[in-house]
Structures are given as C-alpha cells and as structure tokens.
Amino acid sequence: MRLPPLPADQWDEATQQALSAMRGADTNNALSTFAHHPALAKAFLRFNVHLLMASTLPARLRELAILRVAHRRDCAYEWTHHVDLAKDEGITDDEIAAVPCFAGEGAGHFDDFERTVLTGVDELVDKSELSDQTWAALGERLNDQQRMDFVFTVGCYTLLAMAFNTFGIQLEHVAQER
Template identity: 25%
Template sequence: MARVSYVRADELESEYEDLVVSSLQPGKAVNVYSAVATNPPVLKGLRQFLGSLWSHSGLSDRQRELVILTAAHEIGVGYEWHQHVNIARNADITDAEIAALARDDREPFAEDEKAIIAYARAVVRGRVTDSLHDAVVEYVGEEATVGAATVAAGYLGLGRVIDALDVDLEDGDDFVGWDPR
C-alpha cells in the first residue's frame, strides 16, 4: 500500500487535473502520478522534466526504452519496469531482449545498444568511465549521450520516488515479471 494517498484528477485544481493521466494511455490515471499529485507543483515539474527526456533525448524510442528498462532493473523498481515493458514492446524490443536486460545479458543487442546499456548501468551506479562515455559518443554523438545520461539519471530518480512512496501497480494489473516471456 502506498505511503501517501493517491490523488484523483477531480480532487485537483484544473491546471493539474490532466497530469495524473498517462500520456500513453489516454484517460488512465497512473499511480505514480496520482501519488506525486499530493504536491501538484512538483508533479507538474516532474511531468515537464520526464516529457523533455521522452521527446528530446536524441535517442531513438528503442534506445530510450533500453535505457529506462536498464535503470529500472538496476535499482529493482518493479513498478517502473512493469510500466515500460509494453512501451518497450511498442519500440520493437522483444520479450527475449527484455528478459536479457533483466539478466544483464547483452548478447542479443547490436554493438551500439550494448554500449548504451552499459552506459545506462554505469550512470545508475555512478561509475561512468571516460572510455565508456567515449564509446557511446562514438555511436550516438554527444547530444544523444547527454540524453542517455539524463534519461538514466532521471528514471533512477523517478524509481527512487516510486520506492520512497511505495507506489503500487494500478488496480487490476499483475506484475509482468522481470522475464515477461
């Protein structure tokens, strides 16, 4: 059970109502946003921040989801992992690849993706080396490398909020599992 109340859209001032609803699942309020809505201005800033990571990281959808799933698994936040498995599937990441991420098995991935995954893990662990950074820059350029670092760190932060507030999966959802096959 969450450590804070989930705030419904109809309990918020009009400028915040839409912020508890998933942008990917129109009409569906998600618990992480409903929990953070206990502080509406923080929710607004969080959604703006995450939206900028989503839209302007310089990564492809597939690369972005590899980074997010890597961060979620690295810190063991099932809620975040669960939310992004279907998004990853829509970004052409197979269930076998998702399961490989959970095992830290990079074999199924292309060399650029292996570097991005290693980089995301290093960002989450606080252990980025010059050679790892340079390898990612070589594959995706500086702008997207900054995007990868920021996405990994941003979802690390979101995962810590989810953990601190003990956010539950939405009613009716069963955890997809670390291996969704």
C-alpha cells in the same frame, strides 16, 4: 503504500493543469500520487515529457536504458510500465528478459553498441559518471546531444525509481485487487 494516489475527483484546477503535461496518458497511480504536489509535478513532468517525446536519444535505446535502471533500482512499477513502451519500440520479449543479465547469459540478445548503452547505465547508477571508454564508445553512434539525453534519461528514471519505491506506488492491477 506510504502516499496513496489522490483520486481524480479530488484534483483542483492547479493539479489538473500540472498533470496536463502528460496529455493523452491514462491516469495512473504515479500521476495520481504526483497530484499531492502540483507545483513539483508540473516542473518534473515538463522535463520527463521532454525525455519521452522530444529526446534526441533513439527510442529503442531510451527504453533499454530505462528497463536497466528499473532492474538496477528494483522498481517493479517503472519496469512494468516501460515493458509495454519497449515493445512498442520493437524490443522483443527475449530482449526484455535479457536486460537484467545483459553481460552474462543475455549478452547474445544485444549488439555491441546496445551492451555499451546498458554498461553506461550501470556506470551512471554505480558511480554517477560515465567512464572515458564508455563516453567514447557511445560517441561512435550518438552525438553530444544524444549522449546528454542519455545521461539525463538515466538520471531521471533513477530518480523516478527512488520516488516510486519510497512512496510505495503500486501497479494499478495490484491496487485494484485490494
């Protein structure tokens, strides 16, 4: 762990205000790590809350995309936290298990459009761009705002995976065991 979570009893008023964007969220290792930089936390969390709460992207597609990002970026923290959110959106355990191998043996768990969404994640992660074919295929069910929210969701959670992995943010149950 390079940047340990800052205990809540050490948060000043600016930190509490910065983290208030995640109202109702349990204090976790990610938020407690963001507490080291209140101004950045405030700016970032406002954007992140939009993607989680106000995005035009259907929640099921959002969570499939985030799980794929977490897998591609080898981010256990992001994966673990979004498995529960995915289940809340009706994504089954079998579908979750298939996200890492959606193009191979897991292909049968997703419809053609969901496979396009997962392919789009891979294109954005690999090339920082959607192909014309994927952009058009996404446009068969998503409007321009939804496609924009998709791109920003993948980008945001790629950034989060980089931060979580770099800072060494640990799962709460792992941190408690130490």
